[in-house]
Amino acid sequence: MQNPFETEERQAFRETIRRYVETEITPNIDEWDEAGDFPWRIHEELGAMGFFGFGVSDAHGGLGFDDAFMRAAASEEMARAGGTGVWAGVGGRGISIGPLEHFASEEIRDRVLEDVVLGRKGSCLAITEPGGGSDVASLKTTAVRDGDEYVVNGSKTFITGGMKGDYFVVGARTGGPGLTGISLFFVEYGTPGFTRTPLERKMGWWSSDQATLYFDNCRVPAGNLMGEENTGFIAIMENFNFERLSLAAGALGMMKTCLEESIAWAQERVTFGKPLIKHQVIRHKIADMSAKVDQIEAYLNVVCWQINEGDMPVAEISKLKFSATKALEFCASEAMQILGGAGYLRGNPVERIYREVKVFAIGGGSEEIMRDLSVRQMGL
Ligand SMILES: Cc1cc2nc3c(=O)[nH]c(=O)nc-3n(C[C@H](O)[C@H](O)[C@H](O)COP(=O)(O)OP(=O)(O)OC[C@H]3O[C@@H](n4cnc5c(N)ncnc54)[C@H](O)[C@@H]3O)c2cc1C
Secondary structure, X not given: OOOOOOOHHHHHHHHHHHHHHHHHHHXXXXXXXXXXXXXXXXXXHHHHOXXXXXXXXXXXXXXXXXXXXXXXXXXHHHHOOOOOHHHHHHHHHHHXXXXXXXXXXXXXXXXXXXXXXXXXXXXEEEOOEOOEOOOHHHOOOEEEEXXXXXXXXXXXXXXXXXXXXXXXXXXXXXXXXXXXXXXXXXXXOOOOOEEEEEEOOOOOOOOOOEEEEEEEEEEEEHHHEEOOOOOHHHHHXXXXXXXXXXXXXXXXXXXXXXXXXXXXXXXXXEEOXXXXXXXXXXHHHHHHHHHHHHHHHHHHHHHHHHHHOOOOOHHHHHHHHHHHHHHHHHHHHHHHHHHOHHHHOOOOHHXXXXXXXXXXXHOOOOHHHHHHHHHHOOOO
């Protein structure tokens, strides 16, 4: 569908990421999925292309500008191959960069940000706890001030990139209960009292690593507090906006692959004496999938335009996110039906995408929480 906001720069950036995905990622995706890992050089190569640089100053290795369309295009193109473990592996780094750029001390930013933005060091965002992820305001990990340090105790789980990460942005309670008692901290792996174990055998995101983190009297310098004490909840919520935009764009990328794979198969496969594409039921499935791709793409483009205009449309981002994951669920299911048994086999893009549907519907704010948030934004 035509994008009225397209520019030559955006087109060129998308093409660069697309070519990279086609040559470096898609041919290897099944092997990496089965191995449960992908090479570290992918972080560095994407870093060199500016993939992580949006909204980061050039002094810290960033692009020195931001563009919601380019952010979305990067996510969409990366997700086209399905098997979005690679997408998640680089995305886990991506969601930690905003807080580092905006809230870390100058000393920390100068020391670590360039390595993170260029993909040399691993960095993660650690908010979710074993006790729950949706209700961020109730998180239980504590950070208690003791002289020139904070003492962190508690646990985080599902942390993407957590087994390989060097740097962690950690949400912890520094004040009373609820959303006004939360702060963000920069915690380095290797700090005494900080350990981790892997989460294995997941439904999707096979090639990315997720970890459970344990903080047992883990002492960090007071200067590792990010932003003002007890203002972490707002920082977490603001950061969610770009994560959700990226998840919606990733869902769109996979929907497009589902549509393309369905059309290609329906033209080739013959049943009852004619190609599948000539059966009306299949034609209607294609029409429905194509309409959903157009709807999500148009919605995404308007939200990107709003963000570039200086607005952060929380309600629209929430609605976009659950609309995109629902549409992805529909497209993945219909594509699987059109491909029949062929789509069910490992190695097929539709099979890869089908197993990624649920994590997009849960991660970064579940469909239920997104609906709730969008209605709250209506003042209800
Ligand atoms: C593979 C993977 C990678 C992840 N990576 C990261 C990461 O890097 N960093 C990080 O911090 N987190 C990460 N997460 C965590 C993710 O953000 C949480 O799983 C998500 O926020 C939901 O939290 P939960 O799983 O604890 O579910 P819960 O909060 O326990 O909710 C369970 C279910 O109940 C629903 N629910 C909850 N409250 C309500 C309500 N009020 N009304 C109606 N329904 C409700 C939810 O929608 C959900 O369906 C990851 C998760 C996965 C699966």
